[in-house]
Amino acid sequence: MYKLVLILKYLRRKLAPMFAALAVTLCTAMVIIVISVMGGFLDLMRTSARKLTGDVIVHGDITGFRHYQEMIDAIEALPEADAATALISSFGLVNVNGHVVGAEVVGIDPEKFDNVVQYRDTLYWTSAHFLDMFRNDAFFTGQPPENQPAIEADIRTYEQNEFRDFGMAFKPLPHGEQLPGCVMGIEVAPTNLRNKQGKYKLVESRTLGHQVTVTVVPLSAKGTLGAYEPARRSFVIVNESKSGLYDIDKSRAYVPFDLLQKMLEMERIESPHFDPQTGETLPGKKVTPARATDIMVRGAPGVPLSQVRDAVQRATDAVVNDHGGDRFPFVMTWEDRHGVLLSAVQNEKGLITFLFAIISVVAFVMVATTFYNIVLEKTHDIGVLRAIGGSRIGVASIFLGYGLAIGVIGAVLGFGMAWVIVFNLNEINLFLCNKFDVCMWKPQTYYFDEVPEQINAIEVIWIMIGAVVSSVGGSMIPAVVAAMTDPAQSLRYE
Amino acid sequence: MQLHATNLHKTYNIGGGDVRVLRGVNLKVESGQWVAVLGASGSGKSTLLHLLGGLDRPDDGSVQYDGKNLFNLEGGTLDRYRNAHVGFVFQFYHLLPELNARENVLIAAMIGRSVFGWPGARDACGKRADELLDRLGLKDRARHKPGKLSGGERQRVAIARALINEPDVLLADEPTGNLDAGTGEHILDLLRQLHAGGQSIVMVTHDQRISAAADRRELLIEGQLQHE
Numbered sequence: 160m161y162k163l164v165l166i167l168k169y170l171r172r173k174l175a176p177m178f179a180a181l182a183v184t185l186c187t188a189m190v191i192i193v194i195s196v197m198g199g200f201l202d203l204m205r206t207s208a209r210k211l212t213g214d215v216i217v218h219g220d221i222t223g224f225r226h227y228q229e230m231i232d233a234i235e236a237l238p239e240a241d242a243a244t245a246l247i248s249s250f251g252l253v254n255v256n257g258h259v260v261g262a263e264v265v266g267i268d269p270e271k272f273d274n275v276v277q278y279r280d281t282l283y284w285t286s287a288h289f290l291d292m293f294r295n296d297a298f299f300t301g302q303p304p305e306n307q308p309a310i311e312a313d314i315r316t317y318e319q320n321e322f323r324d325f326g327m328a329f330k331p332l333p334h335g336e337q338l339p340g341c342v343m344g345i346e347v348a349p350t351n352l353r354n355k356q357g358k359y360k361l362v363e364s365r366t367l368g369h370q371v372t373v374t375v376v377p378l379s380a381k382g383t384l385g386a387y388e389p390a391r392r393s394f395v396i397v398n399e400s401k402s403g404l405y406d407i408d409k410s411r412a413y414v415p416f417d418l419l420q421k422m423l424e425m426e427r428i429e430s431p432h433f434d435p436q437t438g439e440t441l442p443g444k445k446v447t448p449a450r451a452t453d454i455m456v457r458g459a460p461g462v463p464l465s466q467v468r469d470a471v472q473r474a475t476d477a478v479v480n481d482h483g484g485d486r487f488p489f490v491m492t493w494e495d496r497h498g499v500l501l502s503a504v505q506n507e508k509g510l511i512t513f514l515f516a517i518i519s520v521v522a523f524v525m526v527a528t529t530f531y532n533i534v535l536e537k538t539h540d541i542g543v544l545r546a547i548g549g550s551r552i553g554v555a556s557i558f559l560g561y562g563l564a565i566g567v568i569g570a571v572l573g574f575g576m577a578w579v580i581v582f583n584l585n586e587i588n589l590f591l592c593n594k595f596d597v598c599m600w601k602p603q604t605y606y607f608d609e610v611p612e613q614i615n616a617i618e619v620i621w622i623m624i625g626a627v628v629s630s631v632g633g634s635m636i637p638a639v640v641a642a643m644t645d646p647a648q649s650l651r652y653e
Numbered sequence: 654m655q656l657h658a659t660n661l662h663k664t665y666n667i668g669g670g671d672v673r674v675l676r677g678v679n680l681k682v683e684s685g686q687w688v689a690v691l692g693a694s695g696s697g698k699s700t701l702l703h704l705l706g707g708l709d710r711p712d713d714g715s716v717q718y719d720g721k722n723l724f725n726l727e728g729g730t731l732d733r734y735r736n737a738h739v740g741f742v743f744q745f746y747h748l749l750p751e752l753n754a755r756e757n758v759l760i761a762a763m764i765g766r767s768v769f770g771w772p773g774a775r776d777a778c779g780k781r782a783d784e785l786l787d788r789l790g791l792k793d794r795a796r797h798k799p800g801k802l803s804g805g806e807r808q809r810v811a812i813a814r815a816l817i818n819e820p821d822v823l824l825a826d827e828p829t830g831n832l833d834a835g836t837g838e839h840i841l842d843l844l845r846q847l848h849a850g851g852q853s854i855v856m857v858t859h860d861q862r863i864s865a866a867a868d869r870r871e872l873l874i875e876g877q878l879q880h881e
Contacts, residue, residue, distance in 0.1 A: 160763040160766060160770075161763035164752075165760075168752060169751060540750075543749060544749075546735060546747075547760070547761040548736020548737070549764050650703075
């Protein structure tokens, strides 16, 4: 009981241990903040990566694979899978406002694609952006009265129609070029700039509604170049896509599946059938099946990814076998597909956490030195406690308990501090940016609008346990020194 | 109660040389006795008191308490001996500065009880602490920290702390040595009252006048006791 009383008294009376508690607090907060922010980035990337790939992807090569519709039917019949969609991915050139950029041109059926990967959510521009622009931008609010009816009409249009629907249908904008629509990755156009908050602003967008030319080079089914001339086609940008993965948004352009298939000469072709010996035309047609490069699959809820992958692999292999083929597409999970990128971020998170944990040894040293000084200062008290019956273990327990209390206080305060900072990090950054022009990060530079505000409870618990253990560990040596103090010697002189 | 020291030897290494402070000390204290040990500064009086209280270990010899050698006791048993059977009073009081007078008295009672045992004993111990403080004239000073108390008041708190567990023997180390004559006399009166109530006391002092209050006086000269 006396140990508890003394620990409480020491906590209330001593300033030095408060500095130790402050060190524990700061170290705990530091590690929680670092691990939370890094974990947030990782989660952000994982979510984005999964959105792009679906749960499982069937991947051929750049020449594509045949019978993809049969495969989709087989996959959708599986209990392990809910939906599947084909897409074509090819390298191409995109001319945006005179800037020619290399891009991954992806042909999709937007509705089916959205059913698998929530494509609609990646479409950046919404009617809300337009309504905000019409109602708040000085250019529109400052228009003379005779122009207001036209603006009001536009407002009504966007109130009645969701702008994302144009992107979902690849439908040209009402007042723009009447060409097939395409959706560009939002970073493809070099003229798209972001403000201090990291947001793209509609009034500053110089690409939406513009015409772009997409050039792709068809390959033969055997992958040879030169069989076909490069194919060129004009589209109009009907929305832009922001997946959250910079590499993707910097280089991807979505176009209608059918059009890209045609441009790449991957559609179903019926041609006359010739006798190879005589060269005479035979009855019937020679059919070359249509090709796609990928199938994306959404797994059934609750089914492990590996199980979905294995089932899809069996289904696609069966289709290839049915047609006597020998080129089996490769099936992988979204984690396999983006493994390199995700593991790199995961490793960075681990490394940074490790480095900050090492820095946190400072808390351990701080507690050890503070407590050692207290033991030296309290030599008389230790002697007195021993003289009135306190045991060595009892004396040691006072300092260990004291260290435990410092650790618990530091860990709880550190968690509180981290909570406040993590959940206000973006506001803090914005304040520092605006007030002092000191930015912890610039959303214009990094590919995220905001630092993710999230804290993982399990990680926090481990960090807090680590802080408490460090504090108790730091008080261990002083506690042993206290226990070993010779009471007779310590009481001999004043 | 019988406290019996036999052939105690103790040597200190000071400044690289051995100083033999006790050279075969024998002392027997019976229940209810007040024994004063007289000696010059550095003669080994405090060392003898620490050995009697089990706070230090001799190089040779033994201290028997009711027939048991203290230095053969387990650590926990020796701690309990110091807590329950002896009460130390030091020249420099040695109160814990973070605790007030009442808490300084109660801390010795707490040490003898566990966290679970304390709630049941708290009221009785608190009552005894209040009685002791009242008896020693400290009723109004119970909530004061040692820093706010005079030397005499601190020594009275130290005596109350020594008495809280009703020890068999009080071990007083120059209890008036740090006090002015008047305050010292008051402390001596207190010890007389305690002795009159049957309290055994072993007091070490260099002051002939103080030692006169005891039943028996022993002189510690050159590491050995001589009956006076």
